[in-house]
Amino acid sequence: xxxxxxxxxxxxxxxxxAQEFQALAPYLVPVDLPARQILQHPSEPIxxxxxxxxxxxxxxxxLQDGSSVDIGIVGxxxxxxxxxxxxxDRSIVEAMVQRAGSGLRLxxxxxxxxxxxxxxxxxxxxxxxxxxxxxxxxxxxxxxxHPIEQRLVCWxxxxxxxxxxxxxxxxxxxxxxxxxxxxxxxxxxxGALQKAGLIRYASGRITILDRAGLEAAACECYSVVCAEYRxxxxxxGAV
Amino acid sequence: xxxxxxxxxxxxxxxxxAQEFQALAPYLVPVDLPARQILQHPSEPIxxxxxxxxxxxxxxxxLQDGSSVDIGIVGxxxxxxxxxxxxxDRSIVEAMVQRAGSGLRLxxxxxxxxxxxxxxxxxxxxxxxxxxxxxxxxxxxxxxxHPIEQRLVCWxxxxxxxxxxxxxxxxxxxxxxxxxxxxxxxxxxxGALQKAGLIRYASGRITILDRAGLEAAACECYSVVCAEYRxxxxxxGAV
DNA sequence: ATTATTTTGTGTGATAACGTACCGATCTTT
DNA sequence: AAAGATCGGTACGTTATCACACAAAATAAT
Numbered sequence: 001x002x003x004x005x006x007x008x009x010x011x012x013x014x015x016x017x018a019q020e021f022q023a024l025a026p027y028l029v030p031v032d033l034p035a036r037q038i039l040q041h042p043s044e045p046i047x048x049x050x051x052x053x054x055x056x057x058x059x060x061x062x063l064q065d066g067s068s069v070d071i072g073i074v075g076x077x078x079x080x081x082x083x084x085x086x087x088x089d090r091s092i093v094e095a096m097v098q099r100a101g102s103g104l105r106l107x108x109x110x111x112x113x114x115x116x117x118x119x120x121x122x123x124x125x126x127x128x129x130x131x132x133x134x135x136x137x138x139x140x141x142x143x144x145x146h147p148i149e150q151r152l153v154c155w156x157x158x159x160x161x162x163x164x165x166x167x168x169x170x171x172x173x174x175x176x177x178x179x180x181x182x183x184x185x186x187x188x189x190x191g192a193l194q195k196a197g198l199i200r201y202a203s204g205r206i207t208i209l210d211r212a213g214l215e216a217a218a219c220e221c222y223s224v225v226c227a228e229y230r231x232x233x234x235x236x237g238a239v
Numbered sequence: 240x241x242x243x244x245x246x247x248x249x250x251x252x253x254x255x256x257a258q259e260f261q262a263l264a265p266y267l268v269p270v271d272l273p274a275r276q277i278l279q280h281p282s283e284p285i286x287x288x289x290x291x292x293x294x295x296x297x298x299x300x301x302l303q304d305g306s307s308v309d310i311g312i313v314g315x316x317x318x319x320x321x322x323x324x325x326x327x328d329r330s331i332v333e334a335m336v337q338r339a340g341s342g343l344r345l346x347x348x349x350x351x352x353x354x355x356x357x358x359x360x361x362x363x364x365x366x367x368x369x370x371x372x373x374x375x376x377x378x379x380x381x382x383x384x385h386p387i388e389q390r391l392v393c394w395x396x397x398x399x400x401x402x403x404x405x406x407x408x409x410x411x412x413x414x415x416x417x418x419x420x421x422x423x424x425x426x427x428x429x430g431a432l433q434k435a436g437l438i439r440y441a442s443g444r445i446t447i448l449d450r451a452g453l454e455a456a457a458c459e460c461y462s463v464v465c466a467e468y469r470x471x472x473x474x475x476g477a478v
Numbered sequence: 479a480t481t482a483t484t485t486t487g488t489g490t491g492a493t494a495a496c497g498t499a500c501c502g503a504t505c506t507t508t
Numbered sequence: 509a510a511a512g513a514t515c516g517g518t519a520c521g522t523t524a525t526c527a528c529a530c531a532a533a534a535t536a537a538t
Contacts, residue, residue, distance in 0.1 A: 061380040064459045069380040086369040087362050092467055093376055123326050129368075130325040136375050137332055141300040141308040143383040144419040147494070172516065180383040182496065187516055203504055203515060220303045228331055386524070410485065421526065426486060442485055442534055 003028055003104075010051040010104060011077045011233065012124050020118035027114045028104040033057070033097045039080045040095035047089075048105045049081030055101020056162040058178060059136075060094040068094070069143075069180035072135050073155075075162025077229065077239040082129045084108050098178070099159070099169060127232040134228045142221040148181055149189040150219040155179060156199065156206065157214055157222050161239035166208040193217070242267055242343075249290040249343060250316045250472065251363050259357035266353050267343040272296070272336045278319045279334035286328075287344045288320030294340020295401040297417060298375075299333040307333070308382075308419035311374050312394075314401025316468065316478040321368045323347050337417070338398070338408060366471040373467045381460040387420055388428040389458040394418060395438065395445070396453055396461050400478035405447040432456070 003025040008014050013021060013028075033039075033055050040046050042062065050057075052075055059072040071093065074080055080103075083091040089108065106114055115122050142151060155178065159168050172190060176183040190206070193199045198214050200207045208214065215222070230238040242264040247253050252260060252267075272278075272294050279285050281301065289296075291314055298311040310332065313319055319342075322330040328347065345353055354361050381390060394417065398407050411429060415422040429445070432438045437453050439446045447453065454461070469477040 059376070061376050063380055063384055065384070067384060069383045071376045071379040082372070083369055086365040086372075088366065088369055088471060090470070091369070092373060092463065126325040127327065129372075130322055130327055130330070133321070133325075133368075133372055133375065134331060136372065136379060137298070137300050137310045140310040140375060140378045140382055141302055141419070143379055144308045145302055145304070145306060171514085173514090180380070182498095183516085184497090184518080185495065187518085191517075201516090224331065231329070232327060412485075422486085423488080423527090424525065426488085430487080440486090 002026065003030075008104070009053045009076050010079070011239075012079060012121075012128060013051055013104065015124060015234065016118055016120055020120055023117035024114055024121065027106050027110045027117070029107075031103055031105045033101045033103050035097055035100040037097045038094065039097065040083075040091060040093065042090075042092045042094050045089045046081060046084055046091065046108060048107045049079055049084055049111065051079045051104040051106065052076050053102045053104060054164070055097060055099040055103075056159060058096050058098040060096060061092070062094060067180060068177065070155075070178045071139055072132055073098075073158050073162065074132070075239060077162070077233065078128050078132065079125065081106075081108075082125075082132060084111060085125050085129060098174075099163065124233075131229045131232045135225045138221045138225050142219060143180075146219045146221065148179070148185050149192060150217070151179055152186065152189045153193065153198075153214050153218040154222045156208065157211075157218055158225075158239075160208050160211070160214075161226075168206045168208070169204060170206055171204045241265065242269075247343070248292045248315050249318070250478075251318060251360075251367060252290055252343065254363060254473065255357055255359055259359055262356035263353055263360065266345050266349045266356070268346075270342055270344045272340045272342050274336055274339040276336045277333065278336065279322075279330060279332065281329075281331045281333050284328045285320060285323055285330065285347060287346045288318055288323055288350065290318045290343040290345065291315050292341045292343060293403070294336060294338040294342075295398060297335050297337040298371075299335060300331070301333060306419060307416065309394075309417045310378055311371055312337075312397050312401065313371070314478060316401070316472065317367050317371065318364070320345075320347075321364075321371060323350060324364050324368060337413075338402065363472075370468045370471045374464045377460045377464050381458060382419075385458045385460065387418070387424050388431060389456070390418055391425065391428045392432065392437075392453050392457040393461045395447065396450075396457055397464075397478075399447050399450070399453075400465075407445045407447070408443060409445055410443045 005021040039050050056075040057080055058070050060068045061071050062068040080095045172186040173183050176186045198210045200209055244260040278289050295314040296319055297309050299307045300310050301307040319334045411425040412422050415425045437449045439448055
């Protein structure tokens with residue numbers, strides 16, 4: 001009883017030609033992605049790719065002082081496991097489920113078979129890798145030059161794109177860890193956004209009230225990265 | 240009369256099996272890389288890959304305020320043109336020659352032929368792309384958390400690794416643009432390093448005096464990224 | 479040699495963000 | 509309902525870095 005492409009929410013898989021998807025389907029295993037699960041641990045071999053169906057995954061870089069910084073975010077527009085695609089079973093980048101959801105697992109040892117079964121898959125995955133690289137690159141500049149409030153807005157928009165509704169299950173504390181700043185700084189920045197009527201929040205839940213207003217308040221980084229996702233993955237592939 | 244592998248200084252090409260290199264050689268065109276030449280322009284199609292032989296190339300992300308930030312640096316351990324490898328002839332990342340040198344050009348339309356001629360090449364290029372991705376990711380965290388002086392040291396070490404001697408032809412102004420900070424901040428940071436006897440500088444030239452001392456003064460980012468280059472490209476591939 | 483240009487040193491005040499701390503509000507557990 | 513834990517608001521002093529400005533030193537051009 002095989003997986004139906006029509007019910008797949010992952011954009012990469014949804015874009016595959018129907019026949020290729022059918023050939024690929026036997027390798028795909030539906031899995032839950034509970035919050036805080038680590039899909040890619042810096043010190044352990046990566047055993048599988050994950051095509052995200054729901055929720056979103058943070059790519060983190062841990063520092064020696066114990067802090068860590070988000071270098072990218074992946075939702076149903078993408079997958080976790082670019083190192084495998086690029087020929088290594090390790091990476092110092094950590095991938096952690098930030099918003100619980102589900103995904104389709106493709107075991108690493110089947111990747112070559114899967115690529116044979118679906119010739120379009122390689123191109124899609126490589127394009128996604130490039131889009132992700134662009135996102136990470138933009139983050140370098142963003143972290144260097146843009147103030148906390150804009151970075152926060154940028155993050156909220158990216159998370160909103162990858163979520164199901166207008167609610168984001170994040171505390172100020174979690175956001176602070178994600179953006180690599182103090183919790184108090186988030187409280188101040190989020191307070192300003194709430195006062196401006198762009199968002200509302202209460203105990204661990206942030207609600208997007210004015211999407212257009214947020215887009216206007218974000219730094220360029222949001223739209224630049226979005227445009228690149230669209231260019232590489234098409235309007236349907238982009239979030 | 241073909242290119243001799245023994246005289247090639249690019250580490251990726253040097254690591255190829257001799258036979259594969261011979262098959263690839265006809266596609267490689269020696270080129271000069273004058274300072275400030277742009278190998279990859281955000282708004283133009285990328286027509287070629289460049290295997291760096293000498294000098295180094297900055298990967299830049301330009302921002303709307305007119306500033307730009309270095310997201311990575313490539314020397315003879317690598318190549319310019321990962322977007323082509325990953326299936327796109329465009330990228331919003333700019334590649335500019337920062338220290339003049341030379342390279343071997345592989346025209347984009349020959350890449351597929353080249354990959355057929357040298358099966359090892361794809362794996363090497365993908366490993367390099369992953370190493371570069373790691374470097375960029377670490378830069379995100381570094382820019383977020385580490386002070387200017389450490390970032391400067393980090394950059395000096397990376398440039399030193401990729402250069403020929405202990406002299407780096409960079410003004411404070413150029414360094415400021417590279418690191419995305421004020422020129423005065425560089426003068427202060429560099430002044431401290433000079434006072435500590437780690438470097439010496441004069442009008443557009445920085446000399447590395449105490450390599451070990453610099454390594455001790457750098458943030459973790461330098462060694463983390465180095466280790467990843469070594470892991471992925473081997474001791475000979477790493478800078 | 480003189481003049482212009484580039485490069486570096488330095489100072490002043492402003493600002494963003496930090497570390498830390500404490501309190502009240504809200505949620506969870508019992 | 510009470511107690512405990514988590515979450516958010518706010519404040520204080522500190523530090524890193526900024527923007528701007530100007531002069532001294534070094535280099536290049538005439």
